[in-house]
Amino acid sequence: MIYITRKEQFSAAHKLYRPEWSDEKNLAVFGKCSNPNWHGHNYILEVTIKGEINAETGFLVNLSDLSRVVQRDVISKVDHKNLNLDVDFMSGKMVSTENLAVGIWQQMEAGISALGCKLHCVKLQETEKNVVEYYGE
Amino acid sequence: MIYITRKEQFSAAHKLYRPEWSDEKNLAVFGKCSNPNWHGHNYILEVTIKGEINAETGFLVNLSDLSRVVQRDVISKVDHKNLNLDVDFMSGKMVSTENLAVGIWQQMEAGISALGCKLHCVKLQETEKNVVEYYGE
Amino acid sequence: MIYITRKEQFSAAHKLYRPEWSDEKNLAVFGKCSNPNWHGHNYILEVTIKGEINAETGFLVNLSDLSRVVQRDVISKVDHKNLNLDVDFMSGKMVSTENLAVGIWQQMEAGISALGCKLHCVKLQETEKNVVEYYGE
Amino acid sequence: MIYITRKEQFSAAHKLYRPEWSDEKNLAVFGKCSNPNWHGHNYILEVTIKGEINAETGFLVNLSDLSRVVQRDVISKVDHKNLNLDVDFMSGKMVSTENLAVGIWQQMEAGISALGCKLHCVKLQETEKNVVEYYGE
Amino acid sequence: MIYITRKEQFSAAHKLYRPEWSDEKNLAVFGKCSNPNWHGHNYILEVTIKGEINAETGFLVNLSDLSRVVQRDVISKVDHKNLNLDVDFMSGKMVSTENLAVGIWQQMEAGISALGCKLHCVKLQETEKNVVEYYGE
Amino acid sequence: MIYITRKEQFSAAHKLYRPEWSDEKNLAVFGKCSNPNWHGHNYILEVTIKGEINAETGFLVNLSDLSRVVQRDVISKVDHKNLNLDVDFMSGKMVSTENLAVGIWQQMEAGISALGCKLHCVKLQETEKNVVEYYGE
Numbered sequence: 001m002i003y004i005t006r007k008e009q010f011s012a013a014h015k016l017y018r019p020e021w022s023d024e025k026n027l028a029v030f031g032k033c034s035n036p037n038w039h040g041h042n043y044i045l046e047v048t049i050k051g052e053i054n055a056e057t058g059f060l061v062n063l064s065d066l067s068r069v070v071q072r073d074v075i076s077k078v079d080h081k082n083l084n085l086d087v088d089f090m091s092g093k094m095v096s097t098e099n100l101a102v103g104i105w106q107q108m109e110a111g112i113s114a115l116g117c118k119l120h121c122v123k124l125q126e127t128e129k130n131v132v133e134y135y136g137e
Numbered sequence: 138m139i140y141i142t143r144k145e146q147f148s149a150a151h152k153l154y155r156p157e158w159s160d161e162k163n164l165a166v167f168g169k170c171s172n173p174n175w176h177g178h179n180y181i182l183e184v185t186i187k188g189e190i191n192a193e194t195g196f197l198v199n200l201s202d203l204s205r206v207v208q209r210d211v212i213s214k215v216d217h218k219n220l221n222l223d224v225d226f227m228s229g230k231m232v233s234t235e236n237l238a239v240g241i242w243q244q245m246e247a248g249i250s251a252l253g254c255k256l257h258c259v260k261l262q263e264t265e266k267n268v269v270e271y272y273g274e
Numbered sequence: 275m276i277y278i279t280r281k282e283q284f285s286a287a288h289k290l291y292r293p294e295w296s297d298e299k300n301l302a303v304f305g306k307c308s309n310p311n312w313h314g315h316n317y318i319l320e321v322t323i324k325g326e327i328n329a330e331t332g333f334l335v336n337l338s339d340l341s342r343v344v345q346r347d348v349i350s351k352v353d354h355k356n357l358n359l360d361v362d363f364m365s366g367k368m369v370s371t372e373n374l375a376v377g378i379w380q381q382m383e384a385g386i387s388a389l390g391c392k393l394h395c396v397k398l399q400e401t402e403k404n405v406v407e408y409y410g411e
Numbered sequence: 412m413i414y415i416t417r418k419e420q421f422s423a424a425h426k427l428y429r430p431e432w433s434d435e436k437n438l439a440v441f442g443k444c445s446n447p448n449w450h451g452h453n454y455i456l457e458v459t460i461k462g463e464i465n466a467e468t469g470f471l472v473n474l475s476d477l478s479r480v481v482q483r484d485v486i487s488k489v490d491h492k493n494l495n496l497d498v499d500f501m502s503g504k505m506v507s508t509e510n511l512a513v514g515i516w517q518q519m520e521a522g523i524s525a526l527g528c529k530l531h532c533v534k535l536q537e538t539e540k541n542v543v544e545y546y547g548e
Numbered sequence: 549m550i551y552i553t554r555k556e557q558f559s560a561a562h563k564l565y566r567p568e569w570s571d572e573k574n575l576a577v578f579g580k581c582s583n584p585n586w587h588g589h590n591y592i593l594e595v596t597i598k599g600e601i602n603a604e605t606g607f608l609v610n611l612s613d614l615s616r617v618v619q620r621d622v623i624s625k626v627d628h629k630n631l632n633l634d635v636d637f638m639s640g641k642m643v644s645t646e647n648l649a650v651g652i653w654q655q656m657e658a659g660i661s662a663l664g665c666k667l668h669c670v671k672l673q674e675t676e677k678n679v680v681e682y683y684g685e
Numbered sequence: 686m687i688y689i690t691r692k693e694q695f696s697a698a699h700k701l702y703r704p705e706w707s708d709e710k711n712l713a714v715f716g717k718c719s720n721p722n723w724h725g726h727n728y729i730l731e732v733t734i735k736g737e738i739n740a741e742t743g744f745l746v747n748l749s750d751l752s753r754v755v756q757r758d759v760i761s762k763v764d765h766k767n768l769n770l771d772v773d774f775m776s777g778k779m780v781s782t783e784n785l786a787v788g789i790w791q792q793m794e795a796g797i798s799a800l801g802c803k804l805h806c807v808k809l810q811e812t813e814k815n816v817v818e819y820y821g822e
Binding site for chain 3: 093099101128130131133137
């Protein structure tokens with residue numbers, strides 16, 4: 001069993017805000033992340049997959065295939081977007097890093113399986129100080 | 138003459154968009170940065186100042202004073218903000234990294250002088266691949 | 275189950291030295307880390323916690339609460355300190371990175387539980403080349 | 412149980428190429444990595460070991476011993492080498508990052524055991540975007 | 549006057565070797581970099597250009613244009629190549645980081661001028677510890 | 686004219702403290718850096734030299750010679766030391782990053798000249814947020 005991690009980046013806007021709450025309550029709970037006019041981040045996404053090494057190529061999967069899946073299923077949908085307004089798989093959810101990592105897992109699980117290996121971990125860095133990991137369970 | 142650089146970060150939303158242009162022309166010139174619903178970045182700001190070492194303290198300036206000026210004159214105005222909508226010193230300007238670096242210089246020049254030294258360089262990283270430097274001339 | 279990691283830094287002095295040994299034996303075992311007049315490091319601390327996502331906030335915990343606990347229980351006690359002389363929870367122990375990671379775990383376990391989640395890992399980097407991880411068992 | 416990671420680097424040439432295939436098929440499968448005249452990387456190797464803390468020293472192992480084993484069993488054999496032509500333990504294998512990580516594990520397992528602890532993980536970064544991990548099973 | 553830096557990476561093989569010298573002399577002068585079977589690196593290239601900000605776009609140049617020139621004039625010629633054998637602009641030269649930086653400057657100067665700005669600096673990192681800068685004079 | 690930068694690290698203890706001042710005044714001026722029992726850092730030192738490329742080797746200087754000078758004149762004197770107590774060239778001076786950078790310049794200037802090139806810049810990072818540069822004038 002071998003593990004491979006592919007690292008990609010995307011830049012997006014978001015806010016943490018519950019519309020049924022007052023601005024005051026949003027500020028109390030979400031702090032400056034509740035700014036009504038949005039803010040944004042350079043997110044660093046690390047996708048880890050696992051499986052057996054192919055004897056002929058020496059690869060778990062061809063990295064160009066892995067990269068294509070990550071681009072198609074995630075990066076193309078979130079890069080230079082507003083995560084609250086533009087991203088269908090986050091619709092109706094709080095756009096926290098936690099929920100975003102879970103959403104990215106759900107977007108990618110089938111495409112990774114189709115490559116003949118398994119998704120192991122989605123790791124998502126919002127800032128240098130804050131990182132979330134999700135293992136699908 | 139000694140140079141000191143202080144590094145800070147802020148997270149903000151922005152877009153590159155001229156309202157008098159069509160969406161098509163904005164997309165052609167500004168690419169995905171023209172997304173009408175905004176996107177965002179973790180900006181890394183490096184402020185370099187220069188001057189003489191104080192014999193008694195061994196300092197060019199007390200770093201807590203420098204940090205206070207950077208927070209007061211820049212970070213508090215741009216962190217977790219929308220650079221197009223919330224930041225007075227960018228009002229009416231294209232919010233490119235170039236213009237933002239020049240705007241930050243103008244915000245900070247007087248405060249740095251008041252510390253008894255000179256502003257030397259404002260360096261602003263938008264993503265890992267793109268960095269702007271401005272030396273005030 | 276979701277995992278969140280918070281990254282903090284602190285700067286401290288220490289030495290590796292057993293007073294009942296000669297300087298020669300200390301040098302033989304601990305090398306340059308035994309320098310009697312101390313040396314120091316910028317330590318990078320990564321605290322990983324785990325638990326369930328709160329449906330209302332989208333958070334495992336509010337990061338400002340997590341940050342407050344790390345500051346109160348660890349950073350305020352070790353930053354700009356002498357780990358051998360100034361830190362009560364290292365008293366009477368060799369100040370190796372291993373023992374320091376275990377000590378930090380013990381300092382933080384109750385405070386993390388009080389946030390409604392569990393401490394998963396304490397990761398401590400002494401230099402770019404050396405990192406210790408402790409999982410509480 | 413405590414985990415320690417030692418980080419080292421080496422610079423080496425390699426190619427991904429099956430001699431029984433045509434250049435066209437090699438290019439189709441391995442892309443630009445099949446360049447007949449080689450290419451190369453700065454590989455970053457992270458070796459993680461695990462075991463109990465020694466009460467007298469506070470160490471899992473003396474890091475100078477760990478560093479010596481990594482140098483002797485791996486770095487001296489791969490640094491500034493051609494991984495296809497110069498490295499006996501990769502002879503007859505495709506020099507993928509996956510196979511190289513497994514080969515490094517096999518090179519180091521006995522030497523780490525001789526230090527009185529266990530090899531836990533070999534992590535190998537080929538580029539900033541691609542990382543492989545192997546846990547020996 | 550504003551400065552913009554674009555950062556790119558490429559992976560390549562090379563050796564430092566004078567064929568008219570003996571292997572012994574090559575080893576004495578160039579050390580392990582003289583390995584006859586090549587070695588390689590992940591080179592990090594930073595290209596800095598300078599000029600005036602365009603009032604309409606807020607740009608010095610459109611970064612997609614800058615990126616295209618760097619790809620066309622440099623990256624496509626050196627990435628996943630053997631710098632001694634495959635790169636026409638290094639033909640007949642010692643492939644030191646110094647000479648490579650000068651060669652890259654010469655490759656890029658005209659293309660950067662055609663964008664309406666000036667090449668200011670080529671910075672080339674061979675390993676984390678060694679960096680070369682060339683300013684064209 | 687070509688510039689080469691060599692990056693090294695050292696770990697050391699220090700404090701900022703004027704013995705003729707009270708503890709209160711030291712705390713007011715130097716903050717937590719005045720802790721009487723010391724604290725410490727991993728310092729990152731970047732030494733930049735400049736000169737002409739040697740046509741035969743392609744080198745400004747042989748990096749092993751540059752590394753040897755940096756080790757001999759600086760690293761061996763400051764690594765795993767107390768900068769206030771153990772380092773002769775800082776004796777009687779405030780051990781600020783500014784003064785340390787100037788002191789390192791003075792230590793290295795002659796040795797770099799003896800290599801046939803010129804010292805251009807000493808850059809010293811105390812923490813990720815604070816960096817000092819000295820150009821010898």
